[in-house]
Each structure stands twice: as structure tokens, then as C-alpha cells.
Amino acid sequence: SQQGEEDPQALSIQEGENATMNCSYKTSINNLQWYRQNSGRGLVHLILIRSNEREKHSGRLRVTLDTSKKSSSLLITASRAADTASYFCATAELTGANNLFFGTGTRLTVIP
Amino acid sequence: KAGVTQTPRYLIKTRGQQVTLSCSPISGHRSVSWYQQTPGQGLQFLFEYFSETQRNKGNFPGRFSGRQFSNSRSEMNVSTLELGDSALYLCASSLVGMQETQYFGPGTRLLVL
Numbered sequence: 001s002q003q004g005e006e007d008p009q010a011l012s013i014q015e016g017e018n019a020t021m022n023c024s025y026k027t028s029i030n031n032l033q034w035y036r037q038n039s040g041r042g043l044v045h046l047i048l049i050r051s052n053e054r055e056k057h058s059g060r061l062r063v064t065l066d067t068s069k070k071s072s073s074l075l076i077t078a079s080r081a082a083d084t085a086s087y088f089c090a091t092a093e094l095t096g097a098n099n100l101f102f103g104t105g106t107r108l109t110v111i112p
Numbered sequence: 113k114a115g116v117t118q119t120p121r122y123l124i125k126t127r128g129q130q131v132t133l134s135c136s137p138i139s140g141h142r143s144v145s146w147y148q149q150t151p152g153q154g155l156q157f158l159f160e161y162f163s164e165t166q167r168n169k170g171n172f173p174g175r176f177s178g179r180q181f182s183n184s185r186s187e188m189n190v191s192t193l194e195l196g197d198s199a200l201y202l203c204a205s206s207l208v209g210m211q212e213t214q215y216f217g218p219g220t221r222l223l224v225l
Binding site for chain 2: 104
């Protein structure tokens, strides 16, 4: 299965600290996307990084992609209590199924 | 633009019944996909519709079906409900397909008793 795996499964930090989440996947990809989900709600798209890109920024978010290691990381700087959520990576395969495969998610808790 | 809307937001059904969930995509989006989310299995892809045609299908039994109308609105149907069908059902839309940014609705939480 192409399903990505996030690491760690759960992360608890103090407000103001940085949070890093990692995603590993198995096959070649077109792009990798990160989404956030607040408890029991729909997912919100954060960043899409294409296979020929190595790093992308959006506000306090920084995403890196290492296609040789088949891994990506999401860094949230200066975290806030409102960042408490589950974070998912999703991969779009280069060949094969034309859909997104979601990882298992990292549950981030930011303590005020 | 209005976001993706899903109705109903909550449903309680009993085993053996059937259920229909509705999704209205963002205006102009032609791709609508459906996911099932459970604590044990995570987010699992059900199917994608594009221009009224099913374009992709996940690994779910035939009890799960869907359709898309000419205005891109989509419905999914689950027949002969089982306890294990209790889940959050999410719909997402995009302009051209599933490999691009997906815009998710708030979900329909289905409880099967």
C-alpha cells in the first residue's frame, strides 16, 4: 500500500515551541500534500509540494521533501494553542492509482 | 465562494437500513471524492466522480455506491448497513482531479446501531 506513515503518532509541546512531523511513503510520487484536521471535522489543505521541489513555506509552516528517502517533514514554528489538531500527509502516486493516499496522522497538542 | 457542504451532518441508523449522503462541491469544481474515516482504519478512499462518471474506486464492497449529477453535486449510498459502517464520511472537491488540492466538507457522522 502507498499509505504514508506519520511520525510521531502524537506530539505534545508548549505554546511557542516548534513542532516537527515526519511522513514516509513507499512509491514514486507526483506531489505530497499536508492537511490539518480539527477534532471530528473536515480536513483543511495546508501545503502541496511537487516531486521536483525540495522545500516550501507558507506562513509559519515549512515543508521539506526528500524523494531519495521517500520522506517529508512539516515544521510549524512558534506554535499556538489553535494549532492543536491532527496533521496528515497525502501522496499522489506518479503511476498507478490516480488518487491520494492519506497517512495515519500525527496528533499535535499545543499546551497554552 | 461557498465551501463544500455535506448533508446531513449527523445520522443514526440501524443495521440493515440504507443511507444516502449528499455533497455539494465548490462552484466550478468537477471532481468529487468520498472518504471514510474511522479511528481504526484512518482515512480510506471510497470513490471519485468527475463529470458524472466514476473515475476512481477504492477497495470497498458493492454496498457502497455513488453518483454525480450534472451540477457536480454528488451522493453516496450505503445499503444494508453494518455496525462497522459507523464513521465520519468526508467529501472533497477539486477543479480537475484527486492529485491536486482537495477541499473538504465538514463531514457526515454516521452511527449504526
